[in-house]
Amino acid sequence: MIELIGASKEFIKPSGEIHTVLNNINLIVGKGEFCSIVGPTGCGKSTTLNLIAGFEQPSKGKVQIQGTQLQGINKHAACVFQTENAFPWKTVIDNVSLGLRLDGVKKEEAYSEARKWIEKVGLKGFEGHYPHQLSGGMRKRVALAQCLITQPEILLMDESFSALDVHTRALMENELLSIWEETSASVIFITHDLEEAIALSDRVIVLTAGPAATIKGDYKIDLERPRNVSEIRFDPQFMKLHEQIWNDLRDEVFISYAHANNA
Numbered sequence: 676m677i678e679l680i681g682a683s684k685e686f687i688k689p690s691g692e693i694h695t696v697l698n699n700i701n702l703i704v705g706k707g708e709f710c711s712i713v714g715p716t717g718c719g720k721s722t723t724l725n726l727i728a729g730f731e732q733p734s735k736g737k738v739q740i741q742g743t744q745l746q747g748i749n750k751h752a753a754c755v756f757q758t759e760n761a762f763p764w765k766t767v768i769d770n771v772s773l774g775l776r777l778d779g780v781k782k783e784e785a786y787s788e789a790r791k792w793i794e795k796v797g798l799k800g801f802e803g804h805y806p807h808q809l810s811g812g813m814r815k816r817v818a819l820a821q822c823l824i825t826q827p828e829i830l831l832m833d834e835s836f837s838a839l840d841v842h843t844r845a846l847m848e849n850e851l852l853s854i855w856e857e858t859s860a861s862v863i864f865i866t867h868d869l870e871e872a873i874a875l876s877d878r879v880i881v882l883t884a885g886p887a888a889t890i891k892g893d894y895k896i897d898l899e900r901p902r903n904v905s906e907i908r909f910d911p912q913f914m915k916l917h918e919q920i921w922n923d924l925r926d927e928v929f930i931s932y933a934h935a936n937n938a
């Protein structure tokens with residue numbers, strides 16, 4: 676579904692120097708696969724996601740979606756960011772139905788589909804509320820419904836739950852898993868939290884500390900599904916995987932700290 680082939684990304688610094696963020700990333704994510712990307716702060720996780728979303732173009736190499744080179748915005752993908760997705764001046768139902776309306780679906784039909792998704796994400800009864808009348812967790816549910824209503828083949832999530840309190844976050848993670856299990860969407864999930872990455876994913880990718888970050892480790896997470904993210908953390912196999920991946924990640928985090936201290 677998603678292929679990064681020798682993908683590198685460079686930005687030009689204000690001084691005119693080239694800043695290589697990603698170097699020669701090769702990654703294939705299959706249909707329906709849940710893949711998390713972890714790595715030290717500033718290593719290029721969001722940049723990787725932006726390449727897949729088509730918000731940025733690789734400086735070298737390419738991104739392919741279903742075997743076709745991505746040019747411009749990835750129309751197969753929907754994104755849930757850390758910040759708000761919803762328009763503050765629109766009600767829940769107007770926010771959720773927006774993607775369908777933009778695709779030309781008639782209002783009644785779009786509303787009827789939106790009601791189904793609003794119920795699926797546990798917001799039945801809040802159709803007429805505005806985002807500011809909802810809690811942070813509820814607004815995340817709106818964001819999920821807003822993305823999933825268009826049935827994207829790829830869901831891109833950038834630290835989507837990191838602003839939530841720990842209990843709401845676990846609830847949302849479980850809901851995401853149960854909704855994802857009903858779809859065949861491929862998910863790319865960016866997080867700082869290794870436990871969250873392991874609990875949710877089929878695969879965890881570890882990036883090296885930047886500049887010129889590349890893939891350091893690619894771990895298969897073969898924990899049984901369905902999973903309860905709050906409980907799976909106590910599974911001995913989970914702990915073993917955590918230790919193994921953290922050994923990889925820790926070195927990169929230290930390198931990143933050392934760079935920051937020497938800067």
Ligand SMILES: Nc1ncnc2c1ncn2[C@@H]1O[C@H](COP(=O)(O)OP(=O)(O)OP(=O)(O)O)[C@@H](O)[C@H]1O
Nearest residue numbers: 686687696714715716717718719720721722723867
């Ligand atoms: N549009 C841009 N122009 C210039 N530099 C950029 C741009 N986008 C990202 N960068 C740089 O690329 C590097 C990687 O940023 P990115 O946001 O991808 O890292 P990250 O791993 O997601 O960070 P964090 O963990 O802190 O969220 C940083 O040094 C950042 O300053």
